[in-house]
Amino acid sequence: MNEDILSFIWRFQYFETSNLQTDENLNLSVIRTGNKNGNAGPDFSEARVMIGQVQWVGSVEIHVRSSDWLLHMHEKNAAYESVVLHVVWENDKPVVRKDGTLLPTLSLKGRIKDAVLERYAQLQDENESIPCAGLFGQVSDILKYAMLDRVLLERLDKKAQQVTLIYEETRNDWEETAYLWLCQHFGFKLNDPAFSRLARILPWKILRKHRGQLSQIEALLFGCAGMLSDETDEPYVRLLRKEHQFLSAKYGLSESCMNGHEWKYSRLRPAGFPTVRLAQLAQFLNNEGSLFTELVYAGSFAELRGKFHLEQSAYWKSHYLFGKKSRSSVPSMGKDAAHLLIINAAVPLLVAYSKQKQRHELLDKAVYWLSEIEAENNRITREWNTLGIRVTNAADSQALLEWHNLYCTPRRCLECTVGAALVRSV
Known part of the structure; x- marks a missing residue:
């Protein structure tokens, strides 16, 4: 009890x-x-x-x-x-x-009634990761998809709150907020903390002054990331070191630079190394004048998707690490990575802005963006699929991840539309 x-x-x-x-x-x-x-x-x-x-x-x-x-x-x-x-x-x-x-x-x-307590105990003691899996078919589709809509909005709201905290931290600066939030997600989870720290060391107001000068943006990013060691003497690396030495002195960045060991490479494919991601981030920052406007006011999903079709500079098309030439060409940012950035960076930013301005049409736009992306394919979404829940796009898969993590795993069955219906039905 x-x-x-x-x-x-x-x-x-x-x-x-x-x-x-x-x-x-x-x-x-x-x-x-x-x-x-x-x-x-x-x-x-x-x-x-x-x-x-x-x-x-x-x-x-x-x-x-x-x-x-x-x-x-x-x-x-x-x-x-x-x-x-x-x-x-x-x-x-x-x-x-x-x-x-x-x-x-x-x-x-x-x-x-004993039946109410027994049904609740059954859900709490079930070994399945989705505790109502064996009873799921007893609940109407209307209740299931009502829950799906609910958890999607809960997930979007939760992420929007994280964006809002950054917005308050930047004293209501949407440009700096967009930069900090976007940079963090270029770490693709494993390197999120390192990318987030780099973005706070190197503000957008500095980088945007060098828009159109890719080598200077790369010098600032790689230099502040602590990756420009003296171990290689290649012309490209010498150029970055020279640029960074001048710019870090100009902006007073020398004392705050990171150490190279803060970046993680294990369990990553070379195309996902932080060096390659930094080169792609440099390309993105070099292309965009107003990060916030370009992300939030993209005219179409195709236009937004095009912004993340990022080809890194020539050096990083043939290197994964400084001084180590790769055997094959290094691919540009792939579709899956671009979609993850839209899901985790662009969509929450748009939702946070829609809430702050009370513009509901922007929330609809964010959900539409998710509906244009293929569903994520992982253990959790596959498990929901076996229960007959459709997983047709990223809006579905994001909702199902939230449902599983926020309700099923902690056994919050009574707060779930489906779980509550099963307890009430006995």
Whole structure:
């Protein structure tokens, strides 16, 4: 037994309500269960109950045992003075308010159908990564796809909040925000922290001054990344070292440069080495005047996709590392990598801007972009596929990843449309 299932049962009144009384033998009638509280304080607010001959409006607190009130030290928290009913599984200790009056308590033990508790236990104890996999077919498609739409918006909102934090950090500068957010995702997870640190060392306001001068942008990026060692004397590398020495002195960057060991190469294909990604980032920054405008106001998906068709400079078409020539030509940024940047960088940026400006058409545009990208193919999406859920584009696969990670893995079945329907159906 836990508070999650008790809260669910209280919220939807899945218990025997006939001849309902408090543990103090007062007649009890539930007029309104209240609003579920996701923040600190009592579990439900604005509840309305009739106890005896008196109608009470206030909060409801849920516990497994009534003594948990004292265990959680609610008696010392003024926020709990608004509680008008204590709903528990077992009343093992009366709770007294500060004014000395007894807090009305409703015990649910013996009032809940065994089938409800058994179904919940089944979902919680299931070994499958999607706990309702064996029961999934019992739920209507309407509920399944309602959940799919919901989790997609939750995922977009969560990422937009991360963008908004950067926007606040940059003092409401969308250009710098776009730069910081985009750079971070050029790390393709493994090198995200390193790319993020580099972007904070080397602001966009410096790089944009050198737009059109690719060698200078490369010098700043590779130099501040700590990759320009003296181990090779190739003309290209000498040029970058010379440019970086001058520019780092000009902008006062010498003391803040990274160390080469901060970049990770293991488990990466050479085409995904951070050296190659930095060269592609340099090309992107060299091409774009306003990063924010180019990303958010792309006229079409094809136009946006074209911006990430990045061919690195000549040296990096034949090298994966400084001073080490590759046996074959180094490919430009591929379609999959470009799509990941659109999914993880461009789309959340657009969603954050749409929320900040309250422009719902931009949110629709972001979802449309996702619908134009092929679905991700991984263990999780394949598992959903076996349950009959369509995975036709990136909007679907992003939603299913969120569904799995945010609800299935932590067993938040009661907060899931499908899981809640299965518990309610017994």
